[in-house]
Amino acid sequence: MDSVSIVLILLLAVVVSGAVARMVPVSLPAPLVQILLGAGIGLSTSYRVDLDPELFLLLFLPPLLFLDGWRIPKDALLKDVATVVELALGLVLMTIVGMGVFIHWMIPAMPLAVAFALAAVVSPTDPIAVSAIASRVPIPKRMMHILEGESLLNDASGLVCLRFAIAAALTGTFSAGAAALNFVWVAGAGLLIGVAVTLVVSRAKAWVTARWGEDTGSQILVSLLIPFGSYLLAEHLHASGILAAVSAGVTMTFAEISRQAMAVTRMRRNSVWDTIQFSLNGIIFVVLGEQLPAILAGSTRTVAITGHASPWWLGAYVLAIVAGLAALRFAWVWVSLRLTILRKQNRGAVATSPGWRLIAAMSFAGVRGAITLAGVLTIPLVLNDGTPFPARDLAIFLAAGVIIVSLLLASVALPVLLKGLTMPPEPSKQAEEDAARVAAAEAAIRAIEERQHALAEDHGEADRYATAGTRVMDLYRERIESRSQGLSDATRAEEKLVREFRLVGVKAERGTILDLVRAQRIGSETARKLTRELDLSELRHRG
Template sequence: METVSIVLFLLLAVVVSGAVSRMLPVSLPTPLVQIALGAAIGLSTEHKVDLDPELFLFLFLPPLLFLDGWRIPKDELLKDMSTVFELALGLVLLTVIGMGFFIHWMIPAMPLAVAFALAAVVSPTDPIAVSAIAARVPIPRRMMHILEGESLLNDASGLVCLRFAVAAALTGTFSASQAALNFLWVAGIGIVVGIAVTLVATRAKAWVSKRFGEESGSQILVSLLIPFGSYLIAEHLHASGILAAVAAGVTMTFAEISRQAMASTRMRRNSVWDTIQFTLNGIIFVLLGEQLPGILAGAAETVRVTGHHGTGWLAIYIVAIVLGLAALRFAWVWVSLRLTLLRKRGQADAQPLHSPNWRLIAAMSFAGVRGAITLAGVLTLPLVLDDGSPFPARDLAIFLAAGVIILSLLIASIALPILLKGLTMPAEPSRQAEEDMARVATAEAAIRAIERAQHDLAEQRGDADFYAAAGSRIMDLYRDRIESRSQGAKASAEARLQDRLERDLRLVGLKAERAALRSLALERRVGSSIAQKLTRELDLLETRYRG
C-alpha cells in the first residue's frame, strides 16, 4: 500500500502541476512547478521514494526518447545534421574536459575523476526539459529542431564519458584508445539494435494483421514494447540502451510509412502515447523535487567535503558551474555557426549570408537545459570504491547536479523570452508548393479509384446512372481541390483562405451539433449508446479540422 500511495501522490502532483502553472501570474515552465510540488510531497509525508537509478533509466527514458525520435521532423533533422552532431558530440567532449578541470580546480577536495564524472552528467541537454520550455516560450521552429536533435544524441556520448570517468575513479587508470573503441561499440551497436528491433517488430505485426486481422490493443501494446525491448537487448550487449531507443523511434517513422495501421488504431495509439508522455514527463520532475529535501538535509555535511563550513558555498559552486556550461556552449555555438556559414559560402547556389545575431547564439546557449538524464546519471555513481571505501564526494556531486538542473530551468525560463522577443530569424523556405503537389497527387489517385469502384458497382448491380451520380458528387470535391491547387500562386492563396474559412465554419457547426446532442442526451430523447457514437464522430471531425 505504501508504494501505491506514493505513486498516487506523484500522479496527483502531475495533474495539479499543469493547472497551477497556468494559474500563475508569471510564466514558469511546468517542470519547475512539478519540482516544487514534489518537494512539498517529500516534506509532508513520511513515505520516501528510494530511487533506483537503473530502474529509473529503464522505466522513464526509453519510452520518452523513443517517442521524441518517432515524432521529430526527419527532414529538418537531416538538414541540420552537421550542426546537431557538432553539438551532440564535440560540445559534450569539450564540456567534459573543460568543466572537469574547472570543477576540480574550484573544488580541490573533489578528485579529478569524480569531477569528470560530474561534468559528464551535466553535459547532455534534456529533450524533455527542452520540450517543457518550448511549451511556454515561443522558440523558433528550426532552433527547436536543432535542440531536439542534439538532446536526442548527446545522451549516449555523455553517459559513455560518465562510464569511463567512474571506471577511472574506481581503478585509477584510463585508456583513451580503449575509450574510443568502446564508444564506437556502444554507439554503433545501440543504433543497430534499435533499428533491427523496430523493423522485426513492425514486419511481424504487419504479417499477422494482414492474415488474421488487426486488433488495436495489440498494435498499441507492440509500440509500447519496442523501446523497452531495444533498451534491454542493447544493454545486454553492453551497448547504449538510450541510443537504441532513439534509433528505434526514428526507424518507427519509416517503418510505419510502408506498413500502415488502421486509422482508428493510429488515433488510439496517439492518445495513449500522449498520455504516457505527459505522465512520465511530470513524474520525472516531481521525483526530482521529492528527492530535494533529502539532498538539502545533508547539505551541511556535504559542504564540509569542500573544506568550507557555510552552505552558501554550494550555491556559489552551482552558479559557477551553470555559468561555465553556458560560456562553453556560447563559444561552441558561435564557432559551429561560423563554420556552417563558411561551408555554405562555398556552395555554388549559396544566398548572401549574414553573421548570426548574438542574441540567437545566447538563446541557443541558455536553451541547453538539464533534466532527467543528468538526474539519472549522477545517481548511478557507485556508493563504494573497489576497496570498500566510500565513493569520494558522491553526495556533493548529487547536490551540485540537482542544483544545475533547477538553475538551468530557471535561467532558461527567464532569459529565453527576453532574448527571443523581437528577434528576426532567417527566412525559412516555403514548403507550400510541396504540400500542394501532395494534395493534387492524392486527389487524382482518389478520383481514379472512385471511377473504378463506381464502374464495378454498376456492372454488378445495374443502374449505372445512380452510381455515376453518387461518384460524381464525391469526385467533384477532389476536382475542386485539384483546380484550386493548379491555377497559380494567387488562386492557390485564395483557395487556402477559403479552406480556412470553411474549416472555421465547420468548427462552428460542430460546436452547435455538440450542444444540441448534449441537450438531447440530458432530456433522454436519445439513448447513451447513440450519444456516444455521435460524439465519437464529432470528435473525429473536429480532430480533422483542427489538425
C-alpha cells in the same frame, strides 16, 4: 501498498502541476512547478522514494529517448545535420573535458572520474523544458528543430560518456585506447540492435496483421515494448541501451511508412504516448523536488566533503558550473554558426551573419532537465569493493542545482530574447503541400472510378453507383482545381474563415448532443459515437 501510494501521489502531483502552471499569471514553466510540488510532498508526507539507479534508468530513459527519436522531423534534422552534430557531439565532448577539469580544480575533494561523470550528466539539454518555458513565446521552427536534434544526440553521447566515467571511478583505471575501442562497440552495436529489433518486430507485426487482422490494443502495447526490448538486449550484450532506444525510435518512423497501421490505431497510440511522455517527464521533476529536502538536509555533510563549513559554498559551486556551461555553449554556438555561414559561402550561397540575440537564445535554450536528473541518479551507491561511491551526494546536489538554476535563468531570459526574434527566411513548403494534395486527390478519383466499375459489373445499377461516386469525386476535383493554379491570399483567407465557421458549427453540434444526453433523449452509446465523429472533424479543421 506504500509503493502504490507513492506512484499515485506522484501522478497526482504531475496533474496538479499542469493546472497550476496555467493558472499563475507569470510565465512559470511546468518543470519548476513540479519541482516545487515534489518538495512539498517531501516535506509534508512520510512517503519517500527510494531510488534504485538501474531501475530508474530502465523505467524512464528508454521510452523517452525512443519517442524523441520517433517524432523528431527527419527532414528538418537532415537539413541542419552539420550544426546538430557540432552541438550534440563536439559541444558534449568539450563540455565533459572542460567542465570535468574545471569541477575537479574547483572541488579537489571530488575525484577526477567523478567530476567527468558530473560533467557528462550536465551536458545533455532538454527541449521539453525549453518548450514549457517558451510556451507563451513561440520558438522559431528551425531553431526548435535544431534543439530537438541536438537533444536527441547529446542525450545518447552524454550518457554513453557517463558510463565510461563511472567505469573509471569503479575500477580506478582508464585507458584511452581501450575506451575508444569499447566506445566503437558500445555505440555501433547499440545502434544496430535498436534498428534490428524495430525491423524484426515491425515485420512480425505486419505478418500477423496480414493474416489475422489488426488489434489496436496489441499494436499499442507492442510499440511500448520495443524501447524496453531494445534497451535490455543491448545491455545484455554490453552495448549501449541508450543508443539502442534512440535508433529504435528513429527506425520506427521508416518502419511505419512501409507498414501503415489503421487510423484508429495511430490516433489511440499517439494519445497513449503523449500521456506517457507527459507522465514520465513530470514524475522525474516531481521526484527531483521530493528528493530536495533530503539533499538539503544533508548539505552540511555534503559540503564537508569539499573542505568547507558553510552550505553556501554549494550554491557558489552550482552558479560557477552554470556559468561555465553557459560560457562554453555561447562560444560553441557562435563558432558553429560561423562555420555554417562559411560552408554556405563556399558553395556560393548568400548567408547572413547571426545576431547576438540568436546566439544568446540558442545558448540559454540549453536547459538541463529530465535526462540530467535521470543520469545522475544512476551513479552507483557503492564501488566494487563495497565502499560508498565517492562524492555521490555532492554530484547529485550539484546536478539538481544546475537543473533548477538553468530553468530559472531560461524562464527569465528566453521570453525576452525570443520576442520578435526571426530565423533566416526559409523556402515556403506550400507548393510541396499543394502538389501532394493534388496527387492524393487524383489517386482517390482513380480508385473511386475503379470501384464504381467493379460494383456495376457485379451488381448492375450503374447509375446509382455513378451518382454516389460523382458526389465524392466532385470534392476531390474541387481540391485539384483550387490547388493546381495555386491559391491567392484572398482565397487562403477565405479558406481560413471556412475552417473557423466549421469549428463554430462543430462546437454547436457538440453542445446540442450534450443537451440531448442530459435530457435523456439519446443514449450514451449514440452520444459517444457522435462525439467521436465531431472530435475527428475538429482535429481535421484545426490542422
